[in-house]
Amino acid sequence: MTICFQSPIKPITIPQLTALSNPKLRFRCNLSLPSRYPLTSTEPEPVYASVKAFAPATIANLGPGFDFLGCAVDGLGDFVSLSLDPHVHPGEISISEISGDNANKLSKNPLWNCAGIAAIEVMKMLGIRSVGLSLSLEKGLPLGSGLGSSAASAAAAAVAVNEIFGGKLGVEELVMAGLKSEEKVSGYHADNVAPSIMGGFVLIRNYEPLEMIRLSFPEEKELFFVLVSPEFEAPTKKMRAALPTEIGMPHHVWNSSQAGALVAGVLQGDLMGLGKALSSDKIVEPTRAPLIPGMEGVKKAAIEAGAFGCTISGAGPTAVAVIDDEERGVEIGEQMVKAFLKEGNLKAVANVRRLDRAGARLVGSISR
Numbered sequence: 001m002t003i004c005f006q007s008p009i010k011p012i013t014i015p016q017l018t019a020l021s022n023p024k025l026r027f028r029c030n031l032s033l034p035s036r037y038p039l040t041s042t043e044p045e046p047v048y049a050s051v052k053a054f055a056p057a058t059i060a061n062l063g064p065g066f067d068f069l070g071c072a073v074d075g076l077g078d079f080v081s082l083s084l085d086p087h088v089h090p091g092e093i094s095i096s097e098i099s100g101d102n103a104n105k106l107s108k109n110p111l112w113n114c115a116g117i118a119a120i121e122v123m124k125m126l127g128i129r130s131v132g133l134s135l136s137l138e139k140g141l142p143l144g145s146g147l148g149s150s151a152a153s154a155a156a157a158a159v160a161v162n163e164i165f166g167g168k169l170g171v172e173e174l175v176m177a178g179l180k181s182e183e184k185v186s187g188y189h190a191d192n193v194a195p196s197i198m199g200g201f202v203l204i205r206n207y208e209p210l211e212m213i214r215l216s217f218p219e220e221k222e223l224f225f226v227l228v229s230p231e232f233e234a235p236t237k238k239m240r241a242a243l244p245t246e247i248g249m250p251h252h253v254w255n256s257s258q259a260g261a262l263v264a265g266v267l268q269g270d271l272m273g274l275g276k277a278l279s280s281d282k283i284v285e286p287t288r289a290p291l292i293p294g295m296e297g298v299k300k301a302a303i304e305a306g307a308f309g310c311t312i313s314g315a316g317p318t319a320v321a322v323i324d325d326e327e328r329g330v331e332i333g334e335q336m337v338k339a340f341l342k343e344g345n346l347k348a349v350a351n352v353r354r355l356d357r358a359g360a361r362l363v364g365s366i367s368r
Ligand code: HSE
Pocket: 060, 061, 066, 067, 068, 146, 148, 187, 189, 191, 192, 236, 239, 240, 313, 314, 315
């Protein structure tokens, strides 16, 4: 039996470190998914007895990129452990444990759990009929926080199932599996699950067929996200229901140009341009911000404290600001926390994080 662990998140106690990175998780992809499952011609054999996967938190929308732009952030996320289990009916999956804050709010029925739904989808894609799986979910992310909590669970589960059977599927299939889960629990949008699986910045160009473009932020440039999460739940379904169903031409033109500028800012590593565009949404943010107590004041406080830009992370309530220096990020975070208390009467916590460039990955495995 071999035990291997790697984790950029926590120090590791098991001495033998082995890289388990799957090159399939690192593609830019432009493929559509064939309509019939399974996607593999023969049922793959499991290659591990158990695996553990991590998937990072994500910031969706990034201002004007509603439902089509998102990025992954390091050091925050969910873990899924998965084992072959002779007590589980072949071809099925059982959720044995859910831990972390608010774990009791999540269903252990795999059909109603983000991780379960994505895992089942990957099992279908692979045509798994001969073994049963047992899944345990460690929530590192708070629910309904705007940091892609449901997507991180789905991404970690999709990667874990794929890897236990030898990593036969590529990122586009894994994103499709995660999208199935998102559709059921929060809405049909891939701007959390795609960056959680792929890492970095991802643009979703089309949904049917799924087409994604990875946007490379230059390695040599510093980029820090100041994430300030208040004690307030903003369920994505509710925050989506509040959105306008139609927009006027001037707003369309404005938001399209700002989204273009945001993409240019990412590709050029131009943080000021990126921040300016991030702050500029005239369609979604103005509708949602009044639903999050203090959000307008928090944005103002972030900009006054020197942030290059600030907006709502995903559907909220987390506010995200960008800056090029970690210490200044901490100072900006303090001002944003104060503003949440003063303007919204909400306690909040600040995190300053870098971009996660790797996306969902195995952090441990036990061979058969
Ligand atoms: N694009 C989605 C929304 C992201 O804003 O509703 C949710 O995290």
